[in-house]
Amino acid sequence: MHRVVIVGSGLAGLFTAFRCANLGCEVLIVSEKGSSSEKAQGGIAAAVGESDSTALHFNDTLQAGNGLCDRHAVNVLVKEGFERVTELTELGLKFDEGLGREAVHSRNRILHIGDFTGKNMLSFMEELTQDIPREEGRVVGLLTEKEQCNGIIFERNGNVEQIPATVVLASGGFSALYSHNTTHQNITGDGLLLAYHAGAELKDLEFGQFHPTVFKNFLLSEALRGEGALIVNQKGDRLMKDYPLKELSGRDLTARVMQQKSLNGNTFFLDATGINHDFLKSRFSNIYKECLNMGVDLAKELVPIAPAAHYTMGGVHTDLNGRTSINGLFACGEVACTGIHGSNRLSSNSLLEALVFGARASNAASKEETRNAGEPCLIGKVPSEETKEIMWKYCGVIRNENLLKDGLSKISSKLAELVMASALARKESRGTHYREDYPKQNKPLHSFIRIDRDEVIFRVR
Numbered sequence: 049m050h051r052v053v054i055v056g057s058g059l060a061g062l063f064t065a066f067r068c069a070n071l072g073c074e075v076l077i078v079s080e081k082g083s084s085s086e087k088a089q090g091g092i093a094a095a096v097g098e099s100d101s102t103a104l105h106f107n108d109t110l111q112a113g114n115g116l117c118d119r120h121a122v123n124v125l126v127k128e129g130f131e132r133v134t135e136l137t138e139l140g141l142k143f144d145e146g147l148g149r150e151a152v153h154s155r156n157r158i159l160h161i162g163d164f165t166g167k168n169m170l171s172f173m174e175e176l177t178q179d180i181p182r183e184e185g186r187v188v189g190l191l192t193e194k195e196q197c198n199g200i201i202f203e204r205n206g207n208v209e210q211i212p213a214t215v216v217l218a219s220g221g222f223s224a225l226y227s228h229n230t231t232h233q234n235i236t237g238d239g240l241l242l243a244y245h246a247g248a249e250l251k252d253l254e255f256g257q258f259h260p261t262v263f264k265n266f267l268l269s270e271a272l273r274g275e276g277a278l279i280v281n282q283k284g285d286r287l288m289k290d291y292p293l294k295e296l297s298g299r300d301l302t303a304r305v306m307q308q309k310s311l312n313g314n315t316f317f318l319d320a321t322g323i324n325h326d327f328l329k330s331r332f333s334n335i336y337k338e339c340l341n342m343g344v345d346l347a348k349e350l351v352p353i354a355p356a357a358h359y360t361m362g363g364v365h366t367d368l369n370g371r372t373s374i375n376g377l378f379a380c381g382e383v384a385c386t387g388i389h390g391s392n393r394l395s396s397n398s399l400l401e402a403l404v405f406g407a408r409a410s411n412a413a414s415k416e417e418t419r420n421a422g423e424p425c426l427i428g429k430v431p432s433e434e435t436k437e438i439m440w441k442y443c444g445v446i447r448n449e450n451l452l453k454d455g456l457s458k459i460s461s462k463l464a465e466l467v468m469a470s471a472l473a474r475k476e477s478r479g480t481h482y483r484e485d486y487p488k489q490n491k492p493l494h495s496f497i498r499i500d501r502d503e504v505i506f507r508v509r
C-alpha cells in the first residue's frame with residue numbers, strides 16, 4: 049500500500065491524514081506535542097452569512113494581502129473553504145450560533161466554538177483520526193536523492209529512525225523564532241528548514257504577521273475588538289481613531305502604528321470594559337479566565353498589550369496541490385506558501401487554509417510513488433533563546449538596513465538568517481514588512497530562496 053507520512057498534528061496535519069486514509073493510503077502521523085491550531089481562538093472564516101458571498105470574502109482577503117495575493121489561490125480558498133466547512137459540519141462538527149467579526153472582514157463571517165475554536169476543531173479531528181498510527185518525536189531530516197524526497201528521519205528519546213514514504217509537511221510556521229510570540233514554543237519553522245535543506249524553494253519569508261493585542265505572549269483575540277473593545281494609550285486616547293476601519297484596521301497597520309508610538313514613550317491597553325459583562329464572560333470565557341489567572345479582570349480593567357509574532361505568511365513554495373519544487377515532498381497549512389495571504393493574512397483564513405490545502409495535498413500525495421533509498425539531510429538543533437531575542441530586536445515590526453545588517457552579523461540559526469536576508473533584500477514597505485528606510489511600495493513582486501543559490505531572488509510569478 050502507498051505510504052504517506054504527515055509531519056505535524058495541527059489542523060492541517062490531521063485533516064490531511066484523515067483524507068489520505070480515506071483515499072486508501074497507509075498513513076503515519078509523526079509529530080511533536082503542541083501546535084498553533086490548539087491555540088486558535090477567534091474562529092474560521094467562511095462566507096456562510098445571508099448577506100455574504102465568496103466574492104466578498106475574496107475581496108477582503110485581497111485587501112488584507114496588499115497586492116501580493118495570488119488571485120487564483122484565493123478563489124480556491126474561499127470557494128473550497130465553504131465546501132470543507134460544510135463537509136466538517138456534515139461529519140458532525142458543531143459551531144456556535146452567530147458569526148463573529150474581525151479586522152478587514154466586510155461582513156460577520158467568523159464561525160466559532162466559544163473562544164477556543166482551534167482546540168475544539170482539533171479534538172473533533174483527533175476522534176476522526178484515532179485509528180491512524182502516530183509517533184511522537186521531532187522530524188530532524190529528510191531522505192533525499194536528486195531533487196526527490198523519499199522519507200523522513202525522526203528522533204525520539206535520543207533514538208533516530210528512518211521511514212521511507214511520501215512526505216507531507218504540516219509543521220506550522222516560524223513565529224516562535226521570535227522571543228515575543230503567541231504560539232507554541234516548538235513552532236520555529238522546522239518544516240521550512242527541512243524543505244530548504246532538501247533543495248526546495250522557499251517564498252516570501254520576510255512576511256511574518258505581528259498581532260497587536262498580546263498580553264504577556266497570550267493572545268487577546270481580534271474578535272474582542274469585533275465586539276467593541278478599544279485599543280487605548282496611557283491617557284485613554286484611542287490608537288486607531290484616525291484610520292477608516294478604526295479598531296478593525298488590518299493587523300499590519302495596527303501593530304506598526306502601535307510599535308511606532310511605543311518607541312515614542314506610549315504604552316497601550318485593550319479596553320474591553322464597554323462590552324456587556326455577561327456576554328464578555330460567556331463568549332470569551334477562556335480569554336476572560338486566562339486574564340484573571342494573570343491578574344487582570346477583563347470586564348473591569350484595562351489589559352496591557354504589545355505586538356508579538358503570530359503567523360507566517362511566507363513558507364515552503366507550493367502549487368495549489370501542495371507540491372513543493374522537490375518530488376515526493378508536499379506541504380500544507382501554515383508551513384506552505386500558496387499565495388493566499390499575500391503580505392498580510394486576513395484573520396481566520398488560516399484554519400480555513402489548513403482544511404482546503406490539506407484536502408488538496410492529500411489528493412496529490414496519495415498518487416505519488418514511494419521510493420526507498422535516500423541520503424540523510426539534517427536540520428540541526430532547535431533555535432536558541434539568543435536567536436529569538438536577536439530576531440525580535442533586529443527583524444521585528446519596524447525594520448531598516450542597519451538593523452537587519454547588524455542582526456545578520458549576530459545570527460547563527462539558518463532559518464533566522466534566511467528570514468533576515470529576505471527582509472534586507474525587500475527594499476519597500478508592504479503589509480507586515482515595514483522598512484522605515486523604504487516606506488513606499490514598489491511593483492508587487494515575490495521573493496524566492498533556495499539552497500543552490502542561497503540568495504534572495506525577486507520575481508513575479
Ligand SMILES: Cc1cc2nc3c(=O)[nH]c(=O)nc-3n(C[C@H](O)[C@H](O)[C@H](O)COP(=O)(O)OP(=O)(O)OC[C@H]3O[C@@H](n4cnc5c(N)ncnc54)[C@H](O)[C@@H]3O)c2cc1C
Pocket residue numbers: 055056057058059060061078079080081082083084085086087088089090091092093165166185186187188218219220221230231232234235238239267358359380381382383395396397398399400402
Ligand atoms: C494564539 C493563536 C490564535 C490563533 N487564532 C486563529 C483563529 O482564530 N483563526 C485562524 O484561522 N487562525 C488562527 N491562528 C492561526 C492558526 O491557528 C494557524 O495558522 C493554524 O492552526 C496552523 O495549522 P497547521 O496545522 O498548519 O500548523 P500547527 O497547528 O502549528 O501544527 C504544526 C504541527 O507540527 C508539529 N511540528 C513542528 N515541527 C515539527 C518537527 N520538526 N517534527 C515533528 N513535528 C513538528 C507541531 O508540534 C504541530 O503538531 C491563531 C494562531 C495562534 C498562535
